[in-house]
Amino acid sequence: MYYGLIILSVIMFGGCFALNDLYRKMRGSSLKISLQFSCVSSLAGLAVLLAINNFKFEFTVFTLIIALLSALVGLGFTFCAFKALGIINLSLYSLFSMLGGMVLPFVQGIVFYSEKMTVAKIVCLVFISVALLLTVEKSEKTKGTIYYIGIFVLNGMSGVLSKIFTSSDCEKTSAAGYSILTALCSVALSGAILLLFFMKKGNAPKMKLSDTGVGALNGITNRVANFLLVIALAHVDASVQYPMVTGGVMIVSTLICFFGKNKPSKKEILSVILAFVGMLALFVIPL
DSSP: OOHHHHHHHHHHHHHHHHHHHHHHHHOOOOOOHHHHHHHHHHHHHHHHHHHHTTOOOOOOHHHHHHHHHHHHHHHHHOOOHHHHHHTTTTTHHHHHHHHHHHHHHHHHHHSSSSSOHHHHHHHHHHHHHHHHHHHOGGGGTTHHHHHHHHHHHHHHHHHHHHHHHHHHSOOOHHHHHHHHHHHHHHHHHHHHHHHHOSSSTSSSSSOHHHHHHHHHHHHHHHHHHHHHHHHTTTTOOOOOOHHHHHHHHHHEEEHHHTTTSSSOOHHHHHHHHHHHHHHHHHHOOOO
16 A cells, blocks of 8 residues: 555656646746745645645644754755756756655665665666666756756755654654645745745736646645655655655656657656666565
């Protein structure tokens, strides 16, 4: 059942990448626009998560601290993602993002939580790492490097914080309570920054109904997908779960690219095949 939750979240994350790219094309990639996106998407995600939790609000100090850190990481990731998508296509962007989301929790699980280092995990990590290297062209190695590093590290930190939450013995809320607090912190932070620093009119185009709809749909999809991963993380090793997420999202986002203007190159298609083989290794190799 928990592997099924991971697969469902993978499909949802793939859709989130496409929605991020669509929103950026509709409105641009400035800091104010990325904050507006974060605020709208977090509000929509918060509403759905509250409904899932029967409008029950949970709170502990430990959960609030982790939720606040997660919200800060999410805001930084959104800004870097918008900037990166203006330079590279959806498939390449997802590779940087998901590799970070795989490597940091993978290392964390092995080093700090005594998860077993198996042959299957090593094979999976190597295949997906090679998949990333195949997609990086020489002209893209320096252009926008700061944003590549940002999406790599910040997406990885999201998984690291989730693992800390699920594995801690501190008094904490349920997975739904944690997800709700994270969304609430995201709304508060993005809203506060907008009010304090972007009160002047004309700094960005006004949000249209279509913009709001795309942002809300992204927020709902992203928050629910992360909620499912937090549930699964209590039962599946981080060093297994996040390679599955990485390989799966790479495949889904590349398939989506076939329906857009920026078609994936042969190298990118090969990288997805390697990612799939790496994922398969987790289940085929017994060691």
